[in-house]
Amino acid sequence: MRGPRVIGDLVSGDGSADRVVPPSGQTAHLTLFAAAVMAFLAVFALALSLSTGRLADRWGEDLARASTVRISAPGEQMQAQTAAALRVLETTEGVASARALDATEQRALLAPWFGPEVPVEDLPVPQLIEVIETDAGFDAAGLRLRLSAEAPGAVLDDHTRWRRPLVRAAERLRALGYLSILLIGGAMAAIITLAASAALSANAQVIGVLRLVGAEDRYVARAFVRRFTLRTLAGAAAGTLAGCLALLLLPSSGEGLDMLTGLGFRGAEWLLPLLLPPVAGLVAYAATRRAALRVLGELT
Numbered sequence: 057m058r059g060p061r062v063i064g065d066l067v068s069g070d071g072s073a074d075r076v077v078p079p080s081g082q083t084a085h086l087t088l089f090a091a092a093v094m095a096f097l098a099v100f101a102l103a104l105s106l107s108t109g110r111l112a113d114r115w116g117e118d119l120a121r122a123s124t125v126r127i128s129a130p131g132e133q134m135q136a137q138t139a140a141a142l143r144v145l146e147t148t149e150g151v152a153s154a155r156a157l158d159a160t161e162q163r164a165l166l167a168p169w170f171g172p173e174v175p176v177e178d179l180p181v182p183q184l185i186e187v188i189e190t191d192a193g194f195d196a197a198g199l200r201l202r203l204s205a206e207a208p209g210a211v212l213d214d215h216t217r218w219r220r221p222l223v224r225a226a227e228r229l230r231a232l233g234y235l236s237i238l239l240i241g242g243a244m245a246a247i248i249t250l251a252a253s254a255a256l257s258a259n260a261q262v263i264g265v266l267r268l269v270g271a272e273d274r275y276v277a278r279a280f281v282r283r284f285t286l287r288t289l290a291g292a293a294a295g296t297l298a299g300c301l302a303l304l305l306l307p308s309s310g311e312g313l314d315m316l317t318g319l320g321f322r323g324a325e326w327l328l329p330l331l332l333p334p335v336a337g338l339v340a341y342a343a344t345r346r347a348a349l350r351v352l353g354e355l356t
Contacts, residue, residue, distance in 0.1 A: 083255040087284055090247040091291025091340070092298070094240045095332050099299025100319075101240065102328060105233030107319045112226030122215065123196075125154075125185040129209035137207040138183050144202050145187060150194030157184045187212075244288075244336060245343040252284050252344045256351040263352070277348035281341060288340035292333040300329055 125145070129137045138156055145154035157165075162181060196214045203210040256263070263276055303320045321328065 083251040083258075084287060086251045087248060087287040087340075088291040088294075090244060090251075091288040091336055092295035094244040094247075095292040095295030095336055096299040096302075098237050098240045098332050099296055099303070099329050101233050101236040102332075103303055103319055103321060105230045105237075106321065106325055106328075108226050108229040108233065110322065112223060112230075121189045121191075123187040123189065124213045124215070125187060125203065126211045126213065127183040127185070127207060127209050128211070129183075129207075133209070134183055137209050138185070141185060141203055141207040141210045144199070144206050145185070148194055148199055148202070150190050150192050152188045152190045154185055154187045157186060241335070241339055245339050248284060248288060248340050249343045249347045252280055252347040253351050255284075256280060256348060273349070273352040277345060277352060280348045281344045284344040285337050285340045289333055289337040292336035296329050296332045300326075 125141055127134065127137050127141060142154055142156065145151050162184060165184075166181070196212060200212050203212060266276060267273075306319060
């Protein structure tokens with residue numbers, strides 16, 4: 057029953073009690089500004105956490121299903137060992153497809169380091185074979201043994217060493233994003249507590265008069281809680297809207313650029329920022345109520 061009563065107090069209020077709280081001034085501006093800034097930052101922290109998770113999942117799936125066989129052999133043996141490795145791969149359970157990269161594809165792989173005109177044919181560049189796994193995958197240890205027997209110069213790279221650091225980094229980034237949201241909520245609670253305490257102290261004489269006429273501390277505290285909670289809701293709503301608009305203005309992701317331009321929400325994830333203003337209001341309600349009861353107790 058406490059939830060409906062809290063909502064009723066926030067909606068209905070009390071005109072005479074509301075006049076105890078200054079409608080403007082530094083405390084009002086501080087509350088609105090702090091709520092807007094914190095909500096704006098929370099939108100980006102949430103988007104970072106979700107985007108990092110999506111990117112890591114996609115990269116993990118791509119790397120998990122793709123492997124590479126690298127063949128290093130003398131020029132006269134390269135073609136024979138490549139053909140032998142392809143025969144082994146074609147008969148390996150768990151391998152969906154395998155193909156040797158041609159000179160153009162290998163040149164494209166080396167272009168970022170050596171330039172687009174690198175003479176692949178004249179360099180001792182290993183022959184690369186792209187291997188795509190099935191969902192079940194293959195036995196990497198067994199495949200390595202078969203390749204070493206049929207093509208001594210073949211080396212299998214199943215991308216495990218790339219996949220594990222990526223997953224660990226993504227998990228840490230995601231955790232840091234959620235931790236940032238908690239820290240933002242804590243900072244908001246601290247700022248609102250200070251603002252509410254300052255407003256209560258500034259109205260000490262008015263509170264004293266109200267007590268003389270029989271007003272209870274809960275009556276006074278309810279007015280402060282309502283005013284500061286509504287201010288926080290308004291500021292958080294504005295900050296959330298600004299954060300979402302800023303995300304919409306980011307460049308759209310292009311091929312190969314997801315890590316740089318993939319920050320944002322996808323599909324139903326756009327509903328998550330709508331939770332930020334109510335959560336900010338709950339934080340403000342709890343912080344203001346605690347501060348009001350404490351300060352009123354000190355003014356006794």
